[in-house]
């Protein structure tokens with residue numbers, strides 16, 4: 001059980017003659033009494049036993065992500081970079097270049113552990129830790145991939161019903177909602193869930209663990225909802241930046257690009273939280 005140094009939070013003792021109200025002085029006396037402090041410490045210890053949390057990276061107790069691992073994760077995401085050369089299934093433009101993709105960091109070490117826990121281990125509280133890294137990547141994409149004179153819409157990759165039912169939340173949507181609330185995005189940048197999976201594909205599991213042939217089932221699996229919001233974006237010539245959590249082969253982004261192709265919106269690129277290393281770098285992953 002840890003003893004916390006709570007002296008800075010204590011109310012200073014009233015000087016003689018000071019007009020401190022009697023009930024406040026009594027409450028302070030009870031709160032800081034040695035017996036009360038022992039009871040509080042015991043309750044805190046019981047709570048830690050009933051709802052124990054360990055760092056998702058190193059296993060240290062008492063925090064979902066310990067300060068050391070949080071610092072390493074933030075450091076690994078300081079420099080968002082282009083990763084389209086790692087993914088063989090990304091759509092190509094008219095001159096054969098793949099869709100530009102910017103990642104916050106590589107999918108290894110602390111970042112991989114945090115993303116995995118956020119997506120698959122029901123830890124939505126990690127959104128607050130990942131959101132600043134995603135924000136840095138989104139700002140890099142806005143600075144380099146779009147025409148600054150036209151509006152931009154961030155479009156998250158949809159989630160399947162099975163995955164959403166299992167998790168109870170939509171990871172990419174949660175991250176984008178945090179970005180919107182933080183006010184970090186410039187004027188003229190909107191967010192909209194324009195894509196969804198077709199009904200027949202709603203129960204298909206995600207890409208993880210699938211081979212190249214099975215991943216091709218992603219084709220024709222998404223559709224665009226023809227809503228007034230879409231019409232509005234089309235009329236103002238909005239540019240689209242796709243947003244996803246992890247880039248592997250790029251098949252999901254390619255399918256989103258295909259689905260948006262018929263809407264008249266221009267897909268300028270994509271942003272991901274993490275990109276799996278290229279095959280030549282995979283020996284470095286732990």
Ligand SMILES: [Zn+2]
Nearest residue numbers: 055058066069
């Ligand atoms: Zn740790």
